[in-house]
Every structure is written in structure tokens, then in C-alpha cells.
Amino acid sequence: MLLIECPHCGPRAEIEFRYSGEAHMVRPAAAAACDDATWAAYLYLRDNVRGEHAERWRHTHGCGQFFNVVRDTLTDRVVTTYPAGHARSAAGGEI
Amino acid sequence: MKFSGLALLRQSLGGHRGWDRQWRSPEPKAAYDVVIVGGGGHGLATAYYLASVHGVTNVAVLERGWIGGGNTGRNTTVIRSNYLFDESAALYNHALDLWPGLSAELNYNLMFSPRGVMLLAHTLHDVHITKRHVHSNRLHGIDNVWLDPVEAKAFCPPLDISERARYPILGAALQKSGGTARHDAVAWGYARAASALGVDIIENCAVLGIGRDATGSVVGVETSRGPIGARKIGVVAAGATSTIMDMAGVRMPLESHPLQALVSEPVKPCFPCVVMSNTVHAYISQSDKGELVIGAGADQYPSYSQTGGVHQLTLAVEAICEMFPMFGRMRMLRSWGGTVDLTPDRSPILSDTGIAGLYVNCGWGTGGFKATPGSGHLFAHHLATGSAHPIAAPFSLDRYTTGRLIDEAAAAAVAH
Numbered sequence: 001m002l003l004i005e006c007p008h009c010g011p012r013a014e015i016e017f018r019y020s021g022e023a024h025m026v027r028p029a030a031a032a033a034c035d036d037a038t039w040a041a042y043l044y045l046r047d048n049v050r051g052e053h054a055e056r057w058r059h060t061h062g063c064g065q066f067f068n069v070v071r072d073t074l075t076d077r078v079v080t081t082y083p084a085g086h087a088r089s090a091a092g093g094e095i
Numbered sequence: 096m097k098f099s100g101l102a103l104l105r106q107s108l109g110g111h112r113g114w115d116r117q118w119r120s121p122e123p124k125a126a127y128d129v130v131i132v133g134g135g136g137h138g139l140a141t142a143y144y145l146a147s148v149h150g151v152t153n154v155a156v157l158e159r160g161w162i163g164g165g166n167t168g169r170n171t172t173v174i175r176s177n178y179l180f181d182e183s184a185a186l187y188n189h190a191l192d193l194w195p196g197l198s199a200e201l202n203y204n205l206m207f208s209p210r211g212v213m214l215l216a217h218t219l220h221d222v223h224i225t226k227r228h229v230h231s232n233r234l235h236g237i238d239n240v241w242l243d244p245v246e247a248k249a250f251c252p253p254l255d256i257s258e259r260a261r262y263p264i265l266g267a268a269l270q271k272s273g274g275t276a277r278h279d280a281v282a283w284g285y286a287r288a289a290s291a292l293g294v295d296i297i298e299n300c301a302v303l304g305i306g307r308d309a310t311g312s313v314v315g316v317e318t319s320r321g322p323i324g325a326r327k328i329g330v331v332a333a334g335a336t337s338t339i340m341d342m343a344g345v346r347m348p349l350e351s352h353p354l355q356a357l358v359s360e361p362v363k364p365c366f367p368c369v370v371m372s373n374t375v376h377a378y379i380s381q382s383d384k385g386e387l388v389i390g391a392g393a394d395q396y397p398s399y400s401q402t403g404g405v406h407q408l409t410l411a412v413e414a415i416c417e418m419f420p421m422f423g424r425m426r427m428l429r430s431w432g433g434t435v436d437l438t439p440d441r442s443p444i445l446s447d448t449g450i451a452g453l454y455v456n457c458g459w460g461t462g463g464f465k466a467t468p469g470s471g472h473l474f475a476h477h478l479a480t481g482s483a484h485p486i487a488a489p490f491s492l493d494r495y496t497t498g499r500l501i502d503e504a505a506a507a508a509v510a511h
Binding site for chain 1: 337338346347348349350351395396397398399400402404405406439495496497498
């Protein structure tokens with residue numbers, strides 16, 4: 001089980017959280033006007049990286065907030081966490 | 096060497112020292128007509144059917160590790176085809192039709208055991224959706240019947256159908272033609288049969304890059320054992336598919352998650368079929384060695400670590416112990432994880448890629464083992480002829496652009 005540092009509540013067990021997909025997915029600005037391939041890429045295509053992965057989590061059984069986590073998908077080590085809306089934190093930061 | 100009773104007798108007289116290696120271990124040639132990336136069951140089956148059905152024998156299967164070391168050797172060996180949608184039912188039933196004759200065809204004992212797969216209904220909603228599955232399956236000619244609790248217990252005596260059960264059993268769907276097979280024998284059997292037809296199986300050979308010419312067509316792969324030319328490349332790499340496809344600049348609609356399973360100490364035969372419960376997410380069968388084989392749910396986050404959270408195993412074991420109190424004091428022997436490639440609609444992808452010569456077979460997620468023969472059969476057709484088999488055609492990559500998803504995520508007979 002992962003130990004995840006919620007930016008608002010501190011370190012908590014994984015079962016308090018819900019994984020919510022890759023972070024920093026930018027919705028096409030003119031969603032109604034964009035072509036099907038752009039929309040499909042936004043909805044479905046993912047980097048699925050081996051290594052450090054920026055992802056959204058939600059503290060469902062705590063503060064209820066979405067926030068971002070950088071986690072190494074080869075080791076499952078949580079590298080850093082930071083609030084939603086912030087740019088991706090530098091890898092290897094303190095937690 | 097053909098396996099037979101006579102061969103066994105002859106070898107037993109010689110102390111079993113005369114058996115050949117099951118498949119050749121050649122050095123890679125400079126180039127092949129088809130290179131399959133990934134030596135799991137699906138990749139080996141693809142190579143086998145390329146050679147046996149389509150006569151394409153200048154084929155290499157490249158495996159980063161060893162044959163049977165990935166998801167093929169890590170799954171819970173359940174075989175069934177009781178999917179809801181037309182496309183999925185046709186796809187998985189195509190595989191189910193191939194299983195019964197496969198041991199004889201490959202001359203390899205896969206220990207295919209159609210002992211029945213039972214899906215339990217614990218709530219009124221379960222009853223509704225399960226009956227819908229049964230009716231849909233029957234319209235597709237797929238064997239699946241509804242059983243009331245007494246009938247379910249008659250088929251599977253360990254079930255507790257009393258009203259005081261923690262998860263009361265209101266009925267069950269039973270696919271009698273489903274069951275199990277020995278998973279690593281499937282990989283070994285396909286590897287042996289493909290090798291005998293001329294396919295080169297190259298283990299310890301990681302693919303590092305995909306080479307393309309000025310027109311964009313694939314020309315080969317860079318590997319840890321040197322460059323290998325290829326007119327066509329079939330990527331069948333399960334959890335590693337995104338990484339391989341990235342080498343050709345293709346982003347995939349995949350996330351690779353851990354999926355865990357565990358087995359108990361071996362005991363005498365006590366459990367006659369496969370039992371699955373969608374609502375409490377647990378499934379269980381007894382292997383021919385006597386171990387209880389128990390599958391857990393996928394971990395929620397993507398990972399390539401081949402391990403998952405202990406709480407996922409705990410949830411599965413708790414559900415099993417509630418449903419079958421007689422297993423409450425069984426000792427668990429070992430647990431492990433595999434890396435499964437999940438698509439957004441939880442249906443697989445058998446497709447060309449927009450790059451000439453590059454094809455992909457992936458996204459089988461948490462349920463690929465059952466489809467191994469069908470997947471290989473259909474993908475071999477695609478690689479050999481250049482166009483998708485009608486059964487595989489709906490599973491193309493462009494469904495994520497057109498919106499024609501096959502949403503087994505919502506409809507699958509077991510939670511993904």
C-alpha cells in the first residue's frame with residue numbers, strides 16, 4: 001500500500017485516496033471546434049511511462065481535494081506531491 | 096520429437112535423458128518477414144498460426160525475458176466467453192472454440208479442463224444483469240444458463256446458499272464449456288509447435304527501437320542482440336506495449352496496472368469448478384496440483400513493478416473466506432503480480448497503427464489468457480493478409496476516434 005502525502009492533510013494510507021488518471025491533461029480550448037483526433041487524444045491517449053509519472057489523486061476519504069503526485073512506476077515510490085493547478089514539481093523533491 | 100505413449104515408454108527405459116529441447120534457441124537472422132515483439136501466449140500463438148495457417152514461416156518472436164515469464168505465467172487460467180456485447184462475444188467465443196482441440200493440434204498437453212465457470216449473483220441488481228448476460232449469450236449461441244441457488248449448490252457443493260450468509264447467493268450463471276488450462280503449458284506448447292514449423296524464438300532479446308525508412312514504413316527493430324530487419328512488426332507486448340509503440344512515435348490508449356493473484360497450499364480435490372463473484376470481486380478455482388487459485392482486483396494506479404498492494408489481496412481473501420468458510424484456515428503459499436494493459440473501454444485492440452508494416456495486439460487487460468488461441472489466430476490473419484479478420488475488425492485503434500467503443504468496462508461479467 002502506498003503512503004501518499006496529501007498537500008492538505010499530510011501523509012495518509014493509499015486506501016484513503018482514489019487514483020484519477022494522468023495529470024496535466026489539457027482540455028482542447030475550443031472543444032466544440034476541435035477535430036475528432038484531437039478530442040480522442042485528450043480523452044484516451046496516455047503516456048503510460050515507465051519511470052516518473054505525474055498523476056492526479058483525490059483524497060476521497062479525507063479533504064476530498066484533487067492534487068497531483070509524481071510517482072515512479074517502476075518502484076511505486078512517491079517522489080513528490082503538490083496541489084492541483086500547480087506546474088509539475090521537479091522530480092526528486094522532498095516529501 | 097512427437098509426444099506419445101510410445102515415446103514416453105521409450106524415454107522411461109532410458110531414464111528420461113533423451114528428451115529434446117522443446118524449441119530451438121537460434122541466433123537471430125539478419126531479417127525476417129514478420130517480427131513479433133513479445134513472447135507471451137498471444138505472441139507465440141500469433142507466430143504459430145502465421146506458420147500453420149498462412150504458411151509464413153520466416154518469423155521471429157522476440158522476448159525480453161524468458162518464455163512463460165510474463166503475464167502468461169502469472170494469470171489465474173480461467174477460460175470463458177460469456178461477454179455481453181456482440182463484438183466481444185464473437186471474439187472470445189472464437190477462442191473458446193479453439194481450446195478443446197488445441198492439445199491435440201499442438202501435440203502438447205495443455206490440461207484444458209472445461210469444468211464450468213459460475214458467476215454468482217448476490218443482489219437483485221446482480222440477478223438482473225446476470226440474466227441479461229445469459230439471454231444475450233444464448234442469442235449468440237454461447238452456452239450460459241441461469242441456475243437458482245439449489246441448482247447452483249448441486250453443481251458446486253461448497254457454496255453456502257443459506258440466508259445467513261454474509262453474501263447471500265440469489266442465483267448464478269453457469270458456462271459449462273468454460274474452465275481452466277495450464278497457463279505455462281500454453282506458452283510452451285505454442286513455442287514448441289511454432290519452432291517446429293520454422294519460427295525463431297529468441298529469448299533475452301529486448302527491443303530498443305523501431306527502424307523506419309524515408310516513407311515511414313517499418314524496416315526492422317534495434318534489439319539488445321543487434322539490429323533485426325522486418326517487413327512487418329506485430330507488437331504483442333501486453334503491459335509494455337506503450338513503451339514499444341512510443342519507439343515508433345505512437346501514443347496508445349493504455350494504462351499498465353498491477354494485477355495480483357495468489358495460491359494456497361495444495362489440498363485434495365474439494366472445489367469442482369471456477370466460481371467468480373463480481374459484487375465482492377473474488378474468483379477461485381482449484382488447480383490440478385490441488386492449490387486454490389485466487390484472483391484479486393487490479394490495483395488502482397499504473398505501475399510496472401509486478402507487485403501490488405497487500406490490501407488488494409486481503410480484500411479478495413476476505414471475500415473468499417466469507418463465501419467459503421471451509422477455506423478460512425487454508426495457508427496461502429505465494430502471491431505475485433503481473434502488469435496488465437487496460438484500455439478505456441476494457442476491450443482489446445487488434446489493429447494496424449497508421450504506420451506501414453506496424454501492427455498491434457494489446458489491451459487484453461485483466462482477461463487475456465482465455466483469448467490466447469483466438470487472439471493469435473485473428474492477429475496472424477491480420478499480419479499475413481494486411482487486413483483485419485471480420486471478428487477482429489471492430490477492435491481497431493480508430494474506435495477511440497470514431498467513438499464506437501466496445502464498453503465491456505461497464506458490462507463485463509467480472510469487475511475490471
